[in-house]
Amino acid sequence: MQNISRQKELPPLPSSNLAYPSDLIDFYNFCGGAILFEAGKDNVSFEILSPDDLVRINVVMLGDENLFDISSTWYAVCRTDNGDYISIDLSREGNGRCYDSNHEVHGVPGSCPIVSKSF
Template sequence: MATPMSSLLEEVSREHFPYPPATPEELEDFERRVGWRLDPDLRAFYLHCNGAELIERLPDSPYQILPLAEITRARVAIFGERGDDDEHGPASLYTLCDVQDGDYVLVDVSRQENGRYPLMDGYHEAWPNAEYCGPVASSFAEFLEAVMRSRRPVYWLGGK
């Protein structure tokens, strides 16, 4: 059975390095800027902390959950503003977590599973080839729990 989001957030505060929480106004501004609404897991996370470094502090942290202000389309994060077109990947994938090697964990806002957005691997060398940029987790809560349990970089690939 999955760990409740409230328990995961308590663990983030106790054992990791959360940033100060986002305000409801910051959430509204973010949703207006990107054109999609945070799902319940993401909303709870950002009201609890507006990003976090997991496992260790930067520069040694293998996972930095990005603050709202740093979330952008994946194709822009990978190719820069010149890459903001469909040739450089779908507009529905956004950076969520920097895995500190030029790659990201992405949130796919084009669909939901059980009211949650799925997360994808944003492997920049193969982007946007779906064969190499596959699923990471069916929800942010699943991702957060897996990171905190495995305590390994890119757990979905068996570590690096």
């Protein structure tokens, strides 16, 4: 793992229904982002985004917040070298579950599998 920046403060969230999970806070207290697995012939690179880049995944993928969709509380937390994302649910109910948010199926009901129950 390569630490790509110094630790940074998390930006305020726009709603009291949203909260940063403690493991995400711990990560950002340690560093401001990271690169996992340098891209190469046999592997995909994952960039844990800096706190400044934590934005709603619907804005990134669809250009709109889609506030009435289940994914409206998901934020981009990791970008792959092929331009896809892993998103994290910052709703208090979602409690940090992470989802595969790729360009082909993001926003299609039932097509964004949970890849982790926590950051």
